[in-house]
């Protein structure tokens with residue numbers, strides 16, 4: 134039970150100073166709170182004799198890890214401190230459906246290739262210890278039926294992220310993990326092999342002190358989490374957004390909002406990138422939006438190019454090949470054949486169907502080439518046909534910024550992987566300190582890879598050291 138006494142109700146037992154929370158005080162296994170002139174207690178069902186693990190962040194990594202910890206070490210006190218609502222990103226993820234993981238990567242080496250930050254390091258034991266198959270089994274064993282869509286994305290059969298949240302929260306309750314919401318862990322330090330934490334609830338202006346035996350930072354991309362990591366001696370790789378859409382400087386293109394392409398090949402050229410980077414060319418579906426371009430191919434480019442794009446101020450040129458399976462010479466002959474066959478038709482009304490283009494986009498191409506759509510195919514010069522073919526194979530778009538989403542889907546940067554052991558998720562600098570999820574310099578492309586990082590890290594963090602020490 135979690136009780137908060139209203140303002141001005143004084144608990145004399147704690148009246149004079151900050152007290153240590155989750156203490157070994159034999160009289161009360163309780164949190165005590167010092168407020169300037171207001172005191173209150175929050176009683177917890179924690180055992181004063183057992184060690185305490187504090188988890189910072191009730192997101193996917195934190196909650197999954199906390200459940201794992203309580204499962205393998207039932208006597209350990211496990212307390213999750215969450216500043217907002219637990220699993221809030223899970224709720225909105227995948228358009229409210231929650232793309233839990235990816236089911237098309239049974240090979241862990243291939244799995245790692247989906248992480249622009251982490252692809253080298255994650256080729257080790259990470260996904261072998263707890264990969265997508267393990268995650269799917271875990272959710273199935275705990276009552277969440279899952280389905281794998283054609284592109285590999287795994288969703289709950291219910292098509293609702295609530296199934297995932299309900300499952301995790303009922304496991305939190307069943308295993309005895311203690312959830313503390315609406316509180317922020319603001320500072321962390323070490324003394325005598327323990328972690329001293331300050332926890333604040335700003336809305337009512339109080340501070341708690343907690344002494345923990347283990348600390349697990351799963352704070353996602355929050356600045357407060359990075360601050361805690363630096364207070365404990367870690368460095369932070371500058372966080373930059375990943376997985377965003379591209380703003381394109383072309384009003385005629387954005388008028389085509391909603392037009393999609395099943396398969397394009399897109400290459401990003403940036404002034405800050407001099408060498409040829411294979412991952413800055415991607416193949417896949419693309420979508421025109423009100424402000425530019427989106428779709429899997431663009432999101433993948435944004436992820437692989439996240440750092441370069443940030444240093445280029447999100448400006449560059451995107452070259453799109455609208456028929457990647459057709460050689461340029463073949464493209465020319467397709468157009469020339471069409472000219473011969475449909476010589477008496479207007480260019481706007483007739484174009485090769487095998488190119489899979491919609492009429493609105495064909496008109497856009499003619500406009501870009503300055504060709505009047507009323508012109509008969511018979512009248513169009515072969516030079517103009519060569520130009521259309523070139524445009525279809527290498528159409529340049531000027532990028533003028535990144536998409537207008539308020540919150541980025543994922544953040545690149547965070548605690549460097551060189552500072553933690555991916556076998557245990559334990560800090561190499563601070564024993565008994567663990568990290569998992571987006572707080573680390575790991576981020577994946579779309580398709581369930583980011584949650585998989587959180588589930589894998591959460592699972593690994595809590596199984597090795599804690600088990601071996603207990």
Ligand SMILES: Cc1cc2nc3c(=O)[nH]c(=O)nc-3n(C[C@H](O)[C@H](O)[C@H](O)COP(=O)(O)OP(=O)(O)OC[C@H]3O[C@@H](n4cnc5c(N)ncnc54)[C@H](O)[C@@H]3O)c2cc1C
Nearest residue numbers: 190192193194216226227232318352353570571581583584
């Ligand atoms: C709109 C959207 C849709 C997405 N869809 C998908 C998807 O379908 N599939 C996929 O794989 N990925 C998806 N992602 C990415 C995925 O949500 C994240 O990668 C994942 O949530 C990371 O998990 P985490 O536990 O590391 O961090 P988070 O989920 O961000 O959780 C961290 C938690 O820590 C709390 N916190 C931070 N600092 C403190 C502190 N000092 N004290 C207390 N609490 C703190 C935060 O409030 C937060 O709840 C999506 C992201 C967004 C934004």
